[in-house]
Amino acid sequence: MHTNSTIELNKTAYRNNIQFLRKTFGKKVTLSSVVKGNAYGHGLHEFVTMANDCGVNHFSAFDVEEAKIIREALSDKVTIMIMGFVPNEDMEWVITNGVEFYIFDKSRLSTAVKTAKKLSTKAIVHIEVETGMNRTGFDKQELAQVIATLKKETEHLLFKGLCTHYAGAESITNYYRVEKQIKKYQEIYDYICSTGIQPEIKHTACSAASMMYPETRMDLVRIGIMQYGLWSSPEVFVKFLNSYKNKIDPLQRIIAWKSKIMSTKKVNSGEFIGYGTSFLAERKMKIAVVPIGYAHGYSRSLSNQGRVLIQGHRCAVIGSVNMNMMTVDVTDIDAVKKEDEVVLIGSQKDMTVSVASFSDLSNQLNYELLTRIAKTIPRKII
Numbered sequence: 001m002h003t004n005s006t007i008e009l010n011k012t013a014y015r016n017n018i019q020f021l022r023k024t025f026g027k028k029v030t031l032s033s034v035v036k037g038n039a040y041g042h043g044l045h046e047f048v049t050m051a052n053d054c055g056v057n058h059f060s061a062f063d064v065e066e067a068k069i070i071r072e073a074l075s076d077k078v079t080i081m082i083m084g085f086v087p088n089e090d091m092e093w094v095i096t097n098g099v100e101f102y103i104f105d106k107s108r109l110s111t112a113v114k115t116a117k118k119l120s121t122k123a124i125v126h127i128e129v130e131t132g133m134n135r136t137g138f139d140k141q142e143l144a145q146v147i148a149t150l151k152k153e154t155e156h157l158l159f160k161g162l163c164t165h166y167a168g169a170e171s172i173t174n175y176y177r178v179e180k181q182i183k184k185y186q187e188i189y190d191y192i193c194s195t196g197i198q199p200e201i202k203h204t205a206c207s208a209a210s211m212m213y214p215e216t217r218m219d220l221v222r223i224g225i226m227q228y229g230l231w232s233s234p235e236v237f238v239k240f241l242n243s244y245k246n247k248i249d250p251l252q253r254i255i256a257w258k259s260k261i262m263s264t265k266k267v268n269s270g271e272f273i274g275y276g277t278s279f280l281a282e283r284k285m286k287i288a289v290v291p292i293g294y295a296h297g298y299s300r301s302l303s304n305q306g307r308v309l310i311q312g313h314r315c316a317v318i319g320s321v322n323m324n325m326m327t328v329d330v331t332d333i334d335a336v337k338k339e340d341e342v343v344l345i346g347s348q349k350d351m352t353v354s355v356a357s358f359s360d361l362s363n364q365l366n367y368e369l370l371t372r373i374a375k376t377i378p379r380k381i382i
């Protein structure tokens, strides 16, 4: 087991975020917790357990592997929706377990029908339509056939949802594209209804769309990044704050990442520290070695850039981040010693290293930074 570091998940912060989101969306909108990418690095099993304790009972996964972990954690108490990959050999498991899934092409539609027939049951499906993202989803000219199949196979297909995904709702640059998508989705919905069938629910919004274009909330919102206490982009945050009376961020970060000092040493002025020549000691220095590196998801681009907290001081990462270690400057902390706590993300005394500042420094999005945090690090709900 990995003992170099620990991830803590703050349940009180999560409860706060869910409360804010529910208040924003209202009672009529179902909140689906998006947990792909190991729950954005938070740790899938632990995260869904915590979320369910806070009253969340709808989860959106990317694939079957994730769906199985959610099932194992929460048995059949919750709804699971797979938005992405289902290999044919797993279709039986998915349908038997009542897991809902997206259908975005003909071959998956026919596999779903065939498998449901074999099992003498119904597959619960969400038809994904192409509105302008150009990734997955049925094109308009394919819809007639999809509709015909849905009408013919009512014994084996439950038309649960009609869905799409926006191509960058977090940036105003994409305003016209997203507006076009919203319009196109509505046209497709009207067309489908005009043929005499209707999905039980409509859903299109991710975090950014739900805030920037409230009309996209419909019956269900698929919320990823915001439930973890982060905004999709600074733009979304600023737009929200402009319309918010008390100008305080209503979201709270859930994750904290902590390690310990592995070793300390003194280095003379004029010496290089670590591989190569990227850091030169310009004075007599004291350094601490932390057993965390890029193999654990601490990006190499934080070399000579990152900051960590030790004894309530902000300490600079010096030299390059190695595979399993990094070196930090503790020259100005007197009583620093082996085993002292090191905070990579989170708070210590009155100082904080936030995910956002961390990712600004390394030019990564919040999303990418979080999902890179190694799965093997133990997660603890506090």
Ligand SMILES: *Cc1c(COP(=O)(O)O)cnc(C)c1O
Pocket: 034, 036, 083, 165, 205, 206, 207, 208, 222, 223, 224, 225, 226, 232
């Ligand atoms: C990831 C994802 C979401 C959630 O996105 P956030 O920006 O994290 O809220 C919603 N819908 C789909 C299809 C996704 O892939």
